Amino acid sequence: MSETSVADRLYGAGAPALELDGVTRHFGALAALSGVTMRISAGERRAILGSNGAGKTTLFNAVTGEFPLTAGRIRFFGEDISELPTQERIRRGLRRTYQISQLFGRLTVLDSVFLACRGVSGRRFSLRRPDARDVSMMQARSIITAVHLDDESDRLVSTLSHGQQRQLEIALALAGAPRFILFDEPAAGLSPSERRDLVAILSALPKHIGYIIIEHDLDVALRVADYVSIMHNGRLFKEGTPEQIENDPEVQDIYLGHKHH
């Protein structure tokens, strides 16, 4: 349960999930993002490609509110969220994962996912211990099953392997009722078999949940995305279907370096 009302959701159903209008972010003289305009409809799955420093992660930080905008507007299901603090954007159904895992090392896997479920459902200051029938606790258990971490649910997060931590990253983004998720290189550092797992998890997401995925691995990115945007130097450089992007000579020259089969 996110804090958006049913009416908001019905209204939002017609609007695009995410509308970026001239989103700009400067760090001093450096323009990390300049005038990014993008429209992603509800349920759409988009991949963003681009070299290091192209502004992909900065774009995510701008959308979640971790970096305030220098200029531009962001609308989420029709609502202008440009001025909202991060937690308010999350409570409206936005989620994200991090390129470098941002987890709670001294908490268990179950407690971490429980907190993710509680964060968007209220009773965040409850002094009661959650029991096994607690709604957030039950949600947490089913999410842990969905990302294949059942056997690790009582382990401390700091003792998990890298791959398991990446799975937990995704689990945290699936908590509550996400409407749109930003995945920041979820496959970073994963083995080939873990990558196949990841593709399976992403493909199994309910159809109404849209996402943007930043991914260097084209095998992953082009398989889980309907549409691809390419960023370069803080700007949108090109957009198209995975086939168009794969066969675009300019893209091949600059980013892929070689013909990709």
Next chain:
Amino acid sequence: MSELLTAARPRLDGTFLERIGLGNIALVIFLVIYPAVASEFFIVQIGAYSLIWGMLALSLMILAGYGGMVSMAQISIAGVAGYTVAIFGMNHTGVHGFGWPFWILVPFAVLLAALVAGLIGLISNRTEGIYTIMITLAVATGFFYFTQQNYALFNGHSGFAGIEAPKFWGINWRAPVPFYYLCLGCAVLSYAAVLYASRSAYGLTLQAVRDNARRMRALGYDVTRHKVVAYFYSGLIAGLGGVLLVWFNGRISPGTIDVSAAINVLVIAVIGGMRHPIGPFLGAVVVVLIQTFAIDVVGAERYNTLIGLVFLLIVFASPDGILGLWEKAKLRAPREQVFQLDPLRAGVMSITNRRKRNI
């Protein structure tokens, strides 16, 4: 009907006693019968005094251990409650002393202390790590000098004397044994509340903020509020400890809340260990014992040196204080026993393992 009620009751892991933990039960039994075996000096000067300082250090442990915020102002918060008791209750100094009954006075003093703590939390919220220490130390130092120089409210350097614990239920709570039990009751209440709440939804949010505040925001939490609320709760315990401290001393003056007292709170928490709420109480016993008897061992001139050396020794052997030493010993001990397949020991192991997870 009765079946319905049983079904509706949440299922507990293990029995009630098991949930409290054998160690906690044994400890409480020992502390309850302690006055029967100890002299008056050991009941009050060691027992009650350790419980009071344990509560003050516990209030820091909530912030530092669970929240990752080291506040040096916990003694000032205790001082707010102590001064409130002196000013609004009875004192023999002849300044203020409005004579409020204790059952209004104590909740008022504790709540005021907690609100001040919340305010300090609000002020220091934007800082982290060493800067939190600096800003809270500045608050503590500022409050110390203010009480010393302000005569209108705090009666300056001499403060207030003749503050007594109340008499109610036909008991004079100032008398040694009742006062010990009063301190024990408050300490057990604070300890149990912290232990229970550490696994509550809010308790988990605080520990998660400590581990990664940025991620907590990205999970829908208003991190600032969670931190400020932690200061408020810690202020309740520090305030209660402050009330007991002025009843113990019978007086309060700027010297009660000076910088060395602020450091004392930190030293106790660090010596005891901040991973579990029992740590501050262990630390308090050690520090109170040293402070009491160091003069006999090394003389009045050097007793602070001895405290310093013990502090160094414990922190050197285990960065997590006495608790850390205990954990190390426990990790070393059961390893040989695990493979013996002794059913009794295996049962004990599973209980200790479960308790470890509950910490």
